[in-house]
Structures are given as C-alpha cells and as structure tokens.
Amino acid sequence: MIPDLDPKTDLILTRTLAAPRHLIWDCWTQPKHIPHFFVPAPHKVTAVDINLQVGGRFNTTFEVDGNVMDNQGVYLEVVPCEKLVFTDAYTEGWKPAPEPFMTAILLFADATGGGTTYTAIARHRHPDTRKAHEDMGFFDGWGTVATQLETYAKGLMT
Template structure:
C-alpha cells in the first residue's frame, strides 16, 4: 500500500496475541465493545455484516453523549485485512460528511504474535490534520493496547 503523508495517518505495533484471535475480536460485535474506543468512553452498539458492502455500524458513549458511525466494508481478506469507511452506509448510500476510511492489517510475526497496522485515510490534508489534532496516535495506540489486553484475557480463559 502506498501511503500519502498529506492525507494518511498510520502506525504499526507488535501485539502479543495470535492473528486469528485479533481478527475474531475485530469482526465480532461483542468483542468490538471491549476495545474499540479509548476508555472511559464505551461502545454501546455494534452491527457487523462482514462482507464487501456489508454494514459496520457503531454507537459510542463519549462523556454522556451518544455518537453514531455508520459505514461499510470495502475490503475483507479473511484473517488479514479489513477496510471500512463512513463515506457510505449500507446500500452504498453516500454520507453527507464522511470522516475517514480505515485499513486494519494483521500479519503473523512468527513468534505467536501479530504485526498490527492501522491506517486512516482522509479526503483532504485538513481532515487528516483534524484527526491528528484530535489524538489519532494516542487514541489508536490506546485502542491497540486495549485490543491486546482483551485478546490476552480471552487466551487466559481458554
């Protein structure tokens, strides 16, 4: 993937959890609720139809305010890659004010863990800067850490 530093934000982390489990966490509504937004915020609703054109809708509680995000999957490569956007909702209905397209990639690290890459693509340099100013790196790093901790808790239960 070719990144455009003017419009893309990205980071890569090594997570101490197997790729298949991280994939399951990212593709199951009950799991998404456990890690998808930095605490103390929470996911109060999630709908996933895991196919190209299928919905990826989430509802968040952020400091007592309900926020909704409706989107669709643009690419699904089983166990390896998810691409979703809020530029469209289910049925390819264009959004009035889209924010980003997210690309989540999972790669075995050869040691039982996963190389995890999250990229946010934006329509303009201004929207990219807004996302960075909102705390992209801190927020998405926190989400990755919460994902890792949650996946490890599932491994401990097994």
C-alpha cells in the same frame, strides 16, 4: 502489504500485539468483542451491528463524555485474517454519507513469537481532515485502542 501512503492525507500506526492473528481478527469482526477495545476507556461502545462482507455494514454507537455518537459505515474489503477496509463515506447499500471522515485500513500479519503485527491506517479525503484527526489525538487514541485490543485478546487465550 501496506498500501501506498500519502503523508498529506494518511495516518498510520503499527504495533506488535502479543496475541495470535486469528484472535485479533475475531476481535475486529465479531460484534461481541468490539465493545471491549474499540474506543479508549473510559468512553464506551454501546451498540455494534456488523455484516462482514464487502458492502456490509460496520455500525457502532459510542458514548463519549455523556454524548452519544452514531457511526455508520460499510466494508470495502474483507480478506480473512489479513485485511479489513471500512469507511464512513458510505453506509450499507452504498448510500453516500453526507460528511465522510475517513477510510480505515487494518492489516494483520504474523509476528515473531506467535503475536500479530497490527497496522491501522486512517485515510482521509483532504489534508485538513487528516490534520484534524491527528490533532484530535489519533496516535494516542488509536494506540490506546491497540493496547486495549491486545489486553482483551490475550484474555481470550486462557
């Protein structure tokens, strides 16, 4: 179920992926899979540290155009094969982040033909942050990530 959305602060992308839900879930919850899809190529993920439980860490390190970006976050909700919610507003141990950007809500549902209806919501604290995220290329970037996720997950099916 999609939560109430506020168009002033929320961005949403929904796609049907040609891979089963359990594989899409595994890709999002197992550190070995994250580097294969999590940022649009040619950028890359260089480190992942996951503690998959409410209050557990979801930390990633990216390399974007030669710049290293550390992202620390925490899981707010984990419903196996259905929903992941994580945020950079806190780090593990509920330590507040100095400059939070967003909360991500990922929804996974069965789609016709054995695929997955994949919904990614980026919820922002302020309309200005939402606008900045959209201007940074939310739809293209998260769309590319969804395509990379689908391609990678389909490769796991063989």
